[in-house]
Amino acid sequence: MDTAIWWIRRDLRLSDNQALGAALTHGRYVLPVFILDPALWNSAYSGEKRRAFLLGGLHALDADLRRRGSHLIVLHGRPEEVLAHLCSATGATAVFAEADVSPYARRRDKKVAARCPLHLVGGLTLHPPEAVRKPDGGVYTVYTPYRRAWRALPMPDAREVLPAPPLIPTPPNLAITGELLPEAPALPSPIPFLPGEAEAQRRLRDFMAEKINTYATARDFMACAGTSELSPYLRFGMLSARQSAIAALQAHDAASTDAARESIVVWLDELIWREFYMSVLYHFPNVRHESFRAKLRAIEWVNDRAVFAAWQEGRTGYPVVDAAMRQLLATGWMHNRARMIVASFLAKHLLIDWRWGERHFMQHLIDGDPAANNGGWQWSAGTGTDAAPYFRIFNPLLQGEKYDPTGDYVRRWVPELARVPAAHLHHPWTMPAEVQREAGCIIGVDYPLPIVDHKWTYRRALAAYRQARDSSLW
DNA sequence: TTTTGAGTTGTTCGA
DNA sequence: GTCGAACAACTCAAA
Numbered sequence: 001m002d003t004a005i006w007w008i009r010r011d012l013r014l015s016d017n018q019a020l021g022a023a024l025t026h027g028r029y030v031l032p033v034f035i036l037d038p039a040l041w042n043s044a045y046s047g048e049k050r051r052a053f054l055l056g057g058l059h060a061l062d063a064d065l066r067r068r069g070s071h072l073i074v075l076h077g078r079p080e081e082v083l084a085h086l087c088s089a090t091g092a093t094a095v096f097a098e099a100d101v102s103p104y105a106r107r108r109d110k111k112v113a114a115r116c117p118l119h120l121v122g123g124l125t126l127h128p129p130e131a132v133r134k135p136d137g138g139v140y141t142v143y144t145p146y147r148r149a150w151r152a153l154p155m156p157d158a159r160e161v162l163p164a165p166p167l168i169p170t171p172p173n174l175a176i177t178g179e180l181l182p183e184a185p186a187l188p189s190p191i192p193f194l195p196g197e198a199e200a201q202r203r204l205r206d207f208m209a210e211k212i213n214t215y216a217t218a219r220d221f222m223a224c225a226g227t228s229e230l231s232p233y234l235r236f237g238m239l240s241a242r243q244s245a246i247a248a249l250q251a252h253d254a255a256s257t258d259a260a261r262e263s264i265v266v267w268l269d270e271l272i273w274r275e276f277y278m279s280v281l282y283h284f285p286n287v288r289h290e291s292f293r294a295k296l297r298a299i300e301w302v303n304d305r306a307v308f309a310a311w312q313e314g315r316t317g318y319p320v321v322d323a324a325m326r327q328l329l330a331t332g333w334m335h336n337r338a339r340m341i342v343a344s345f346l347a348k349h350l351l352i353d354w355r356w357g358e359r360h361f362m363q364h365l366i367d368g369d370p371a372a373n374n375g376g377w378q379w380s381a382g383t384g385t386d387a388a389p390y391f392r393i394f395n396p397l398l399q400g401e402k403y404d405p406t407g408d409y410v411r412r413w414v415p416e417l418a419r420v421p422a423a424h425l426h427h428p429w430t431m432p433a434e435v436q437r438e439a440g441c442i443i444g445v446d447y448p449l450p451i452v453d454h455k456w457t458y459r460r461a462l463a464a465y466r467q468a469r470d471s472s473l474w
Numbered sequence: 475t476t477t478t479g480a481g482t483t484g485t486t487c488g489a
Numbered sequence: 490g491t492c493g494a495a496c497a498a499c500t501c502a503a504a
Binding site for chain 1: 495497
């Protein structure tokens with residue numbers, strides 16, 4: 001007659017869910033519970049677009065559960081208190097949840113484990129952070145050897161992917177009914193990701209059938225949908241990493257050309273990067289609040305608030321930067337290459353603390369994940385594990401011309417530049433006055449002049465980083 | 475223990 | 490226009 005609680009956190013799926021599987025095995029009844037934790041909900045690293053996507057996902061999960069004789073129970077409060085109360089009110093003898101890597105999640109789970117029979121299971125990553133180790137037991141801090149070790153571990157067989165259970169028996173006449181799940185708030189513009197597991201499965205299928213074969217080159221062009229756009233689903237576990245990796249390996253076996261096979265390996269690498277950064281955050285939780293490289297903690301940031309606001313709002317005068325920042329505000333998503341361009345620009349050209357940018361991304365990205373976002377920012381700022389060398393500074397003009405050659409990306413997100421000829425699009429300040437009039441875009445009036453001079457700030461960045469490296473004694 | 479080779483995604487400068 | 494070197498040494502992983 002045992003009841004198990006399935007504590008849902010970032011595993012909003014019924015397919016390939018090890019926590020749900022363990023709860024079903026434990027006893028007769030399973031209680032699916034989601035806790036709206038104010039510490040997370042109201043965090044400075046939270047944001048309305050990601051909250052809306054999560055709420056939508058919870059509604060979808062509830063509907064999926066109801067088709068299986070169950071339903072979602074939503075509770076508000078501190079998880080250790082909510083779960084302790086729930087266990088005693090329902091007589092549940094176990095709580096199953098998917099293990100997480102962030103410092104907050106681990107502190108939270110420790111508190112819960114002190115008061116409830118909590119069992120953490122795998123599933124967030126294909127290989128847990130403890131499993132990918134150097135031969136001497138150490139932790140990798142460089143991607144390539146990490147990847148080698150990751151690939152050397154046995155891969156699960158496709159048959160190990162757990163199917164969605166047809167029935168989830170939930171106790172009748174519950175003493176606890178849960179609270180009303182809030183409606184997803186209306187947003188100024190609709191987010192381009194439909195929340196829920198069904199949509200995640202559909203996207204995975206479509207991507208594996210076609211686009212993954214050209215991913216290696218198509219992924220770099222910001223105007224084209226060459227990336228998988230699966231990140232929000234992986235972020236909330238509407239899709240498991242294991243199922244995604246196995247699907248990619250199957251596509252690899254079925255691919256007919258070397259180019260397609262190489263492309264698939266490049267995509268699989270991105271999944272491994274995701275696990276690498278989760279491992280980094282797990283083993284080095286301090287990266288959440290400081291640079292991994294101690295020497296680069298001494299960088300003297302300029303941290304100009306007005307300049308930061310211009311970056312946030314897409315008013316820097318660098319079209320590709322502004323397009324990307326406006327895409328983020330409007331949609332809650334940004335193209336991967338654009339993320340690197342704007343991150344490099346903030347840390348290097350503007351000399352603004354990468355943590356400011358990290359927080360802004362977390363406030364707006366639907367796929368905002370503490371590990372991946374922190375890893376990406378520290379990589380771009382040159383302060384992280386296996387980071388870009390500090391002298392690797394993206395030139396926003398060259399990046400724009402290379403990866404948005406038609407200018408479609410800029411035109412889409414910076415409409416005041418829509419009629420600027422392609423020859424000037426990535427450096428509109430070079431337009432002769434007559435061309436500006438014809439394009440209906442007077443630089444300095446309709447669109448800002450560049451907020452900083454590239455050449456000068458390029459050199460300033462090199463100097464600031466060099467100084468940090470040389471000045472610190474440790 | 476020491477040595478050796480290698481390291482996501484770039485840019486600039488001068489020959 | 491194309492090429493290689495410099496950016497700057499450094500740290501990590503593995504033999």
